[in-house]
């Protein structure tokens with residue numbers, strides 16, 4: 001992610017990209033839709049919709065189960081998607097790519113299958129103060145189950161993880177460090193390479209929550225050096241209900257299955273069950289096959305746009321929007337890290353984020369308001385909520401202008 | 416969807432200058448309300464004379480709809496007894512949840528909340544104070560009855 005600020009300008013044609021997203025063509029409350037809630041979920045390009053439709057109309061059957069033609073084709077499509085995901089994050093092997101429902105399920109899998117059997121009293125899990133609830137609650141559950149302790153590295157007023165403080169919290173009892181690659185509430189890009197290095201030198205493993213990172217710049221899990229990496233398809237313009245947990249093969253190999261059922265077994269008798277190989281050991285039950293197909297199409301699509309050029313485009317929009325909001329009276333930007341993804345959280349004096357959300361919606365501008373599933377971040381800044389605009393591949397300068405105009409409208413209403 | 420219908424002048428005024436705002440010393444009952452989804456929090460304090468609310472104040476942080484609704488509520492219920500408040504709440508509920516509900520003249524200034532019904536996502540903002548008031552009334556039930 002360090003590439004984002006330094007990325008070359010490139011000529012990214014967001015107007016053309018827009019035409020790939022039919023949902024953007026509509027009016028909302030009588031105005032053209034300006035979709036700025038990409039951190040919550042991205043929209044799907046035609047390429048994804050068509051890939052899913054083609055799968056559903058030509059290929060669908062259950063996977064890994066039949067000798068008939070469709071079952072073969074569906075299995076090929078599903079396993080092809082796994083290979084696509086492997087390439088997308090540069091994992092060594094498809095055995096390291098576990099399909100899950102999304103980031104949340106990926107983190108829970110690690111908590112329950114890696115954490116629960118081997119953690120106990122005296123062990124520590126280290127997270128940061130900017131985590132999404134999905135990277136807090138599963139660890140609290142493991143702590144309750146095993147008696148291990150959850151440690152939290154602080155953030156500063158800019159919304160950056162205090163690295164020195166985090167390094168001080170690392171010690172021989174630390175078994176796992178779980179941090180976001182990019183914060184959804186603040187946009188902070190976390191220097192995860194340095195965290196991985198420090199954690200490994202203490203003998204701790206590292207899980208990265210990549211939910212907000214994958215759609216904004218190329219991800220290379222081997223270069224990052226992390227042990228686990230979790231992300232969701234719907235944040236990178238793919239379907240909901242599908243995501244990936246990457247885990248280093250040696251680790252996944254040692255971990256017990258976390259759910260039992262079909263797919264994950266090799267042989268079953270009432271006396272003894274043997275488990276399937278990686279990654280199927282972790283995929284009990286019929287998977288989300290069309291979701292995986294759609295996710296693979298989304299990865300193709302993103303790479304066809306060029307992730308470096310896309311990152312540069314988003315950084316331009318972020319810089320424009322930041323500059324424009326700084327000029328508006330009464331706006332305070334929450335999250336001013338030196339390295340940010342295209343996420344802009346803010347408050348407006350005299351206008352609660354909820355009211356802001358309603359006014360902006362009336363102008364066709366979709367943003368997110370609330371605590372963004374990061375209540376501790378809100379507590380840290382002593383605010384109940386923020387308004388958050390987040391940019392994606394189809395956003396343009398005109399969208400930034402619409403956001404600013406809608407904020408001026410809110411100022412007009414609330415004086 | 417008309418913004419002006421939601422953010423009527425009365426609402427904006429009560430948001431900017433909430434009435435009966437701040438803790439009530441010597442209260443007989445109080446309750447805290449919280450809407451975890453949007454972070455709104457408020458506390459309602461009551462002082463009774465018999466079955467009647469002699470004084471009511473509130474304090475909290477919330478959006479314009481929740482603040483104005485609480486402010487308007489305090490004005491509307493002061494001096495009323497529990498039965499009257501219950502009846503008022505039922506009518507408010509219709510106002511907030513049924514679009515195009517016939518204007519109910521007896522609601523007085525509370526009628527300014529009529530635009531909320533067009534914004535389903537905002538109904539909870541307007542009802543938080545009423546739920547909190549109900550909780551305070553329930554807490555007080557024991558205290559009041561032991562005194563009688």
Ligand SMILES: Cc1ncc(COP(=O)(O)O)c(C=O)c1O
Nearest residue numbers: 102103104132134184209211232
């Ligand atoms: C940083 C971060 N982690 C985890 C999640 C959870 O993702 P999902 O709901 O797709 O499982 C999100 C999504 O909001 C997120 O932004």
